[in-house]
């Protein structure tokens with residue numbers, strides 16, 4: 001079960017060295033916040049819709065920095081091409097186009113409310129969407145020293161505290177809340193003992209998408225262990241590949257039946273006769 005736990009005792013924060021730093025902010029307010037936290041940094045407030053080419057120009061025009069900070073914005077109402085993940089993608093792409101892929105730059109991302117770590121918090125989908133991409137960047141660009149911080153709000157914390165985080169080679173996000181540093185971990189989950197399966201011996205199961213990967217795994221379980229009659233619903237016509245799956249499962253029990261319907265169409269699904 002995923003849970004967020006404090007890591008204050010487990011890892012010491014890095015000291016914030018005086019390294020040349022370039023900060024990308026997408027609003028004047030966040031730019032001013034960054035400047036207060038790191039007065040010597042070069043701050044670039046750019047529009048959320050800035051293109052990769054314009055970012056390349058910005059990078060070429062800036063004093064070269066060994067640390068790049070991206071303060072991604074949380075704007076679910078903005079146009080799709082201004083989303084946090086897209087901003088991040090464009091900044092990373094611009095850095096690559098400037099030949100920085102092999103350099104040991106420190107790459108810091110700051111998201112607001114991208115994860116829900118304590119009661120009452122709700123993860124905002126816009127910054128949350130950027131977090132998976134940060135993990136990819138960390139794995140694809142091992143030379144980059146990646147730090148990903150998620151904060152409740154920019155005015156709750158100073159930039160220096162974020163920069164002091166240890167790097168994470170996996171690009172996992174660290175949530176900073178009320179002076180605590182929290183990381184997601186997985187703990188064992190004690191489930192109530194199952195006395196009786198919800199599946200019935202000889203039952204009939206309609207599996208929408210049953211011919212897909214997960215559907216096939218579920219169907220194999222139902223056929224093997226419950227002697228179940230499985231009906232697969234999919235939009236495509238019955239293909240040789242699906243027939244091969246049916247034939248394979250038929251070796252273990254009743255052959256799944258394939259019916260063609262679109263689950264989004266109530267009339268189509270209602271017409272499935274078992």
Ligand SMILES: NC(=O)c1ccc[n+]([C@@H]2O[C@H](COP(=O)([O-])OP(=O)(O)OC[C@H]3O[C@@H](n4cnc5c(N)ncnc54)[C@H](OP(=O)(O)O)[C@@H]3O)[C@@H](O)[C@H]2O)c1
Pocket residue numbers: 208209210211212213214215233234235236237261262263264
């Ligand atoms: N595979 C994994 O490891 C994994 C892990 C976590 C979550 N998931 C999620 O579980 C779902 C299934 O994954 P999968 O890997 O089994 O995908 P998949 O192999 O692409 O199978 C999806 C199946 O759903 C059918 N389907 C799609 N839209 C449909 C519709 N409107 N009406 C009826 N059938 C429809 C497709 O057939 P037609 O195109 O012919 O309709 C296809 O057979 C996805 O949402 C996936 O994101 C998968």
